[in-house]
Amino acid sequence: MTLGVLQERIREAAARGTPLRLRGGGSKDFYGNEPRGELLDTRGYAGIASYEPSELVVTARCGTPLAELEHTLRQSGQCLPFEPPHFAPGATFGGCVAAGLSGPRRACAGALRDFVLGVKLVDGRGRALGFGGQVMKNVAGYDLSRLAAGSLGTLGLIAEASLKVLPLPACELTLQLEASEAAALDSMNLWAGQPLPVSATAWHRGALRVRLSGSEPAVRAAARKIGGAQLDQEEQFWHDVREHRHAFFGGSEPLWRLAVPSVCAPLGLPGDTLIEWGGALRWVRAQDAREIAAKAGGHATLFRSQGKRQGVFAALDPVAMGLHRRLKAAFDPAAILNPGRMYPEL
Secondary structure, three states: OOHHHHHHHHHHHHHHOOOEEEEOOOOOOOOOOOOOOEEEEOOOOOOEEEEEHHHOEEEEEOOOEHHHHHHHHHHOOEEOOOOOOOOOOOOEHHHHHHHOOOOOOHHHHOOHHHHEEEEEEEOOOOOEEEEEOOOOOOOOOOOHHHHHOOOOOOOOEEEEEEEEOEEOOOEEEEEEEEOOHHHHHHHHHHHHOOOOOEEEEEEEOOEEEEEEEEOHHHHHHHHHHHOOEEOOOHHHHHHHHHOOOOHHHOOOOOEEEEEOOOOOOOOOOOOOEEEEHHHOEEEEEOOOOHHHHHHOOOEEEEEEOOOOOOOOOOOOOHHHHHHHHHHHHHHOOOOOEOOOOOOOOO
C-alpha cells in the first residue's frame, strides 16, 4: 500500500460524507468512545523509513508492527523510553502514537508525546501534511506534531512519525517492600525528591515494587538505601503491569484510570486499587470515579468497561471544547475521521 492509496480513500470518503474508522491492529479498540464508520485498515502502509542509532531517532510508517520496531531498536541497544503498552500482538506503531499511552517508565522518562519529533498526517481532505522533523529543535510555532499524539485519529491519519529513542539501561533490578497505601505514597514521593535512579513504581494490596535503572554502581547504591528484597522475575512483573496482564486487571468491573497529584492521600474508593507513576496514576475498580478524581485535583478516564461506551473521557470546559472544535474543523472539516472517538461532539 502507498500513501497515495490512503489519501485517495480519505478524499473519496470526504466527498461522500462517509465516516471512516482508522484502525491498525485493533489492539486498542476498547479505548475511547465506541468506534464507528467504514474501516480503513492502515496495516498495509508499513516499514521503518529511517533509523539512525547514532542520532537516537527512528521514523516508521503507521502500519509497522510495534513489536517489530522494538526488536529493531533492541538490536542496537536502544528502546522507546516511555514503554508503550501493546495490549495485543497486532499493535501497530501508528496506533501507539494515536493512542498516546505510556507504560511504567513514564514518570521518570516522560510521556510518549515528549518523544515525538515529527509526524506526517493525512487530514480529512486527503492532504499529506508534515509537521516537525527529526531533531529536537524545530522551527518555532505551534507544536502540531505532538498534538497528533493521543488524538485517537480524530485530526488525521498518522501516516508516519519520527520519535526520539534512548539507550537501554545498563543495569536494572526491582525491590519489593511491604507497605500500606499511605506509607507507599509517602515513600514514592520521598524517593522522587532524591537523586535515585527510580524508573518505575507499583503498589497493590500491601506490596510496593520499585524498579531501579542505570549504571550498576548507582543501582546497587540506591538498592541499599531503599531496602527490601529483590523481586524474582522482575521483567515479567513490569510486562504484566504494562500490558494489563497483572491479576488486578482481570475481572469485569469498570476500570478507571485516575490522574491525580502524586502527593494526594489515598482516595478511599471502594474496590481494588493499583498505583503507578509515583502516586500520580491510580487504577481503580469502581462504578464511577469522576467526582472523587475531581475533588483530588485530577481527572478520571473510563479505561475499560463492558457494553457500549460513551463519555469515556472527562468533560471539557467550554473554552477547551471550543478549541477542540476549531482544531477538528481545520483538520477534518467533513468530520469523517474517527467521529466521536474522543468526544461525541467531535
